[in-house]
Amino acid sequence: MPLITQHTAADIPERRRAVNADIFVSEGAICDMLDHAEKGMNENAEVMGLLAGHVYRDDGGYYATVSKAVTSALISDEVSVRFDPDDMVTLFDALDNLDFEYVIVGWYHSHLGIGCFMSETDKSTHKAAFGETGFAMVIDPMKEEMKVFKGSADGTTEASMVVLEDHTQMA
Numbered sequence: 001m002p003l004i005t006q007h008t009a010a011d012i013p014e015r016r017r018a019v020n021a022d023i024f025v026s027e028g029a030i031c032d033m034l035d036h037a038e039k040g041m042n043e044n045a046e047v048m049g050l051l052a053g054h055v056y057r058d059d060g061g062y063y064a065t066v067s068k069a070v071t072s073a074l075i076s077d078e079v080s081v082r083f084d085p086d087d088m089v090t091l092f093d094a095l096d097n098l099d100f101e102y103v104i105v106g107w108y109h110s111h112l113g114i115g116c117f118m119s120e121t122d123k124s125t126h127k128a129a130f131g132e133t134g135f136a137m138v139i140d141p142m143k144e145e146m147k148v149f150k151g152s153a154d155g156t157t158e159a160s161m162v163v164l165e166d167h168t169q170m171a
């Protein structure tokens with residue numbers, strides 16, 4: 001996966017969060033990711049996509065909001081997934097068509113029945129593409145489980161998530 005965005009502390013706008021969580025995700029984005037993961041499950045394939053939203057910081061460190069999950073054609077099977085390099089234009093079109101200013105705050109992908117965790121491959125993908133400020137959502141539609149992870153100095157750690165009913169609340 002190409003390097004899409006990497007933040008340095010100076011780039012991240014300051015904005016105080018009302019509730020203490022690492023990532024705030026719109027219900028619409030959650031539904032889209034769950035639908036996508038379920039569709040993949042029916043074809044016995046993992047799925048993935050990108051999380052579009054904003055990154056902010058306050059006294060507690062940085063956090064992100066996610067308004068939309070976007071994806072494109074994938075090359076995937078039961079245990080691996082990547083974007084189809086011949087269809088990156090769909091991904092960029094999906095990003096271009098978003099009606100708000102965004103940054104790519106991370107990515108999501110699914111696991112089939114093995115639970116939600118970051119594999120060694122997931123960790124190196126995450127580090128290469130998103131570094132320490134990025135988030136990784138892992139969904140296991142077979143176990144009906146969803147977890148989110150954030151980059152840390154020594155890999156990734158589990159992050160706390162709040163689901164918001166409507167992305168207009170997130171600004």
Ligand SMILES: [Zn+2]
Pocket residue numbers: 109110111117118119122138
């Ligand atoms: Zn994985």
